[in-house]
Amino acid sequence: MPRSKIIGPQGNLGRRNLVINGAMKISQRGVTGTTPTTDNYLLDRFALSRFGGYPDNATQTQESDAPTGHYKSFKMVRNSAHTLTGTNASAFSQRIEGQNMAHLNWGSSTAKSCTISFWVKSNQTGDFPLILADSANALDIGKLYTISSANTWEHKKINIEAPTAGTFNTNNTAAVTVYWGFGAVDAARTAQGTTWGSSNSSGSSKSMVTGASTALATTSGATWQITGVQMEIGDTATDFEHRSFGEELALCQRYFQDFGRDGGDEGILLGMIRNSHFTAGHRFTTTMRASPSITTYGGNSTTGAIQVVFGGAVDATHNANSSDIVEEFINNDGFRFRVLSTSGGGGGDGAYIDMGTNTNQLSFDFNSEL
DSSP states (O other): OOOOOOEETEEEEEOOOSSTTTTTTTTTOEEEOOOOSSEEESSSOEEEEETOOOOEEEEEEEEEEEOOOOOEEEEEEEOSSOOOOOOOEEEEEEEEEEEHHGOOTSSSOOOEEEEEEEEEEEOOEEEEEEEEEEETSEEEEEEEEEEEEETOEEEEEEEOOOOOOOOOOOSSEEEEEEEEEEEEOOOOOOOTTTTOOHHHHHHOOOOOOOTTHHHHHHTTTTTTEEEEEEEEEEOOOOOOOOOHHHHHHHHHHHEEEEEEOSOOOOEEEEEEHHHHHHEEEESSSSSOOOEEEEEOOOOOHHHHTTEEEETTEEEEEEOOOOOGGGEEESSSSEEEEEEEEOOSOOOTEEEEOOOOOOOOEEEEEEEEOO
């Protein structure tokens, strides 16, 4: 007897949300930050971005304030007023990988429409912009959503028409980016547009829809929170798809992983002595989207946060710091590195690195964001 299937308005209900970490519960990089670069990630998979010289004047945090059915949210606080000029702009965004979008057939006559839904809360009211753009900035579509009551969680549902033209990647690069714009001078979008149009590709165009408020970009003390973000096939917004914490973390780790960030006594990294160098490998928890970039933190040479241990004793003559770490090999499955000038030990002797404690913590970030 064939197994029965649970069928909903969009077909099989499982795994329908194209957005990763829409419940804002995964935050491998920490729970508070600012916007020092073009794309600054705090909560996994979401970037708080600024364009065209927009100042670093916002704080971003993970909050426990959330609507019923959720327990975490993202919050942006504008720390100072800013007058928008030129291409100045700021936005919150997520890039979606092409392999996760391929079944929508975007850019063809069989393209499928979708719906984006989310909870939002702000101390500003009015109409605010939401923009979708392809990875080449050739096509985009602009929408408006309305915040009616200040400091109140409101649920929004926005239909996105199917783009039947254009090129949308179906590989491991970005297919589309969803932007929640905070405003710009350049009102390059058409409010409540129902068709995809040519993009002017500027950062400001990803932050503004004609007729939208710019209060979230120009008002000192402006706040904006979001959670429960879902993007799914069809014209109906279904209930938010709650995935387990472990599954959501694994999805996030395709794009970013850390090793040793947690603080405290992080433990050891196993390896061996080879040609007077300590050599070790690290296999990623999840296969990453592509070979990641590596950032190394900690490892104060004075206090010896990197200590090579073999034969049951610390190699006291070599307390290394992060500059002594040399990358030997990396791909999307893992990497191998060595610590220079490790004294003692013979070829093939087993050894390990004591990752250090607290302020001297040795840690690695592996970044494969789109």
